[in-house]
Amino acid sequence: MNTEESYIRHKIKHNEERFLSTLRWILFSFIVGLALGVVGAMFHHGISYVTDLRLSHPFLLYLLPVGAILIALLYKVCGYENDGGTNVVIASIHSDERIPLRMSVLIFISTIFSHLCGASVGREGAALQVGGSLGYSVGRLLRFNDRDKKTMVMVGMSAVFSALFGTPFAAAIFSMEVVSVGIMHYAALLPCTIASLTARYVAARLGAPAPFYEIMEYSKFNFVSCLKIALLASLCGLVSILFCVSLHKTSGLAKKYLKNRYLRALIGGTLMLIISLLIENQDFNGAGTAVIAGCISGETVPYAFLLKIVVTSICIAAGYKGGEIVPTFYIGASFGCLFGQLAGISPSMCAAIGMGAMFCGVTNSPITAFLICLELFGFDGANFFLLAIAFSYVVSGYFGLYSSQKIVYSKFKSNFINKMTE
Structure with missing residues (x-):
């Protein structure tokens, strides 16, 4: 042969x-x-x-x-x-x-x-x-x-x-x-x-529908609106760091000073109950999908994103299970809506952009974040979604929800760094 x-x-x-x-x-x-x-x-x-x-x-x-x-x-x-x-x-x-x-x-x-x-x-x-x-x-x-x-x-x-x-x-x-x-x-x-x-x-x-949110109003894609969205995305990157640090530090401090897991559970659950009773509604309990829909409609309260960070950190530290992604969407939607109201740009559109930018910031997954935005909101805001996700990805640095996630290549240079998220 x-x-x-x-x-x-x-x-x-x-x-x-x-x-x-x-x-x-x-x-x-x-x-x-x-x-x-x-x-x-x-x-x-x-x-x-x-x-x-x-x-x-x-x-x-x-x-x-x-x-x-x-x-x-x-x-x-x-x-x-x-x-x-x-x-x-x-x-x-x-x-x-x-x-x-x-x-x-x-x-x-x-x-x-x-x-x-x-x-x-x-x-x-x-x-x-x-x-x-x-x-x-x-x-x-x-x-x-x-x-x-x-x-x-x-x-x-x-x-x-x-x-x-x-x-x-x-x-x-x-x-x-x-x-x-x-x-x-x-x-x-x-x-x-x-x-x-x-x-x-x-x-x-089997009756599990795919969610879709209709954005009430799109702003024109021009230089001014791009600057505002870049600012929103950068702020979302910083808020994503705040959320990740809050989750990790709250859980870490709870384990350090409350070594008994049942005592941690009791104190954390009691704090969540007290907050719920003080608020007198269930906007901060559970996943909060109704609140997210309200933000897409252009309605929010100024403190919503901060309080959601606090209560989610408490519940995760207490030992409740479920994850942090839907709370991430909640935080992004409420922060984005608030930003839109203050900056004079569509609060509905900013809520949607905030969700995508926050997701990217906490997961370090920009392609997934962009696809989620397209599937949840459609293609009309694709330019804004892509711009926001790019800024959030860079500003969020090497922080993340998952401590076992590896940063193989730098976000800033084509350098091999192979480090874990912070």
């Missing part, structure tokens, strides 16, 4: 392996998307049900002092006291860290219960943990190698995020982008896309 024939045989075999591998990923990601679309829809309906129940029965807020204690006990009984949350999922993609299957069950139950109590938490923590845990378990069941198990983790994350948030484009990219800032795991693009689109289709068929 001559050299040319050997080369041809090698290429045929190599491309055959690629073809079979691609077929395998198409099949598995489709199946995972179907299954996790059902899980995401169930989760959506569970949160919607307990939120409606709490709003119609305000006395359930009195569960706040004991709710986090019950969650801590649940994790202890299940042998998972040292819960690393979403950081465990992200870390598993960097390394060979194992993701226990019970994580998905625990975060599912505890997040729904947190919303029932009225804790200021989101849903993305549950989406990423449920998806990552189940994806990892599927990879182990099918005896995937370590590289393929990491891809399956990202596939699961994309599927549940898409089903729950109704943003399949953003979900497909987010699991690849959030892990390492500066690089993308493009090998996972096809399976993440298939799982994301499939899960969204299934969730929609």
Whole structure:
């Protein structure tokens, strides 16, 4: 056999392996998307049900002092006291860290219960943990190698995020982008896309709608409006730092001075209850999607974004589960709306821009942030969204929600730095 024939045989075999591998990923990601679309829809309906129940029965807020204690006990009984949350999922993609299957069950139950109590938490923590845990378990069941198990983790994350948030484009990219800032795991693009689109289709068929907000008024895209939006985005970058630092410092100080987790839960839950009673409404309890819709309509109160930072930090430190992304949207929408009112530029448009800029600032995921804006608000404001996200990405520096997220390349120069977020 001559050299040319050997080369041809090698290429045929190599491309055959690629073809079979691609077929395998198409099949598995489709199946995972179907299954996790059902899980995401169930989760959506569970949160919607307990939120409606709490709003119609305000006395359930009195569960706040004991709710986090019950969650801590649940994790202890299940042998998972040292819960690393979403950081465990992200870390598993960097390394060979194992993701226990019970994580998905625990975060599912505890997040729904947190919303029932009225804790200021989101849903993305549950989406990423449920998806990552189940994806990892599927990879182990099918005896995937370590590289393929990491891809399956990202596939699961994309599927549940898409089903729950109704943003399949953003979900497909987010699991690849959030892990390492500066690089993308493009090998996972096809399976993440298939799982994301499939899960969204299934969730929609099961009654979990995709949200869409109509911006009341767009400002003209000119030099003055661009300056105002650049200022808004820069301020959102600073607010995102404030939010991240508040979350990390509050949790750190609570663990340092209140070493007993049940005492932390009691004090944090009691503080949240007192704040809720003083406010005399539930605008700061739960995810706050109704408040976000109000901001898009151009209505907010001046202190909303600051108080949401405070109550979310308290609830996360107390041990309530759910995540910080929906509170991030709340903070961005309320801050953006306030900025629009003060700066004489469409408050509705600024609320939408604030959501995208804040998301980018806390996750260091500009492509996902841009896609979320397009899916939630449409393409009419695309120029403003892109401009704002670019400014927020730079101004937010190396801070982030997830301590296991790596900054591989500098935001300011094409330098390899490989550091963790602050």
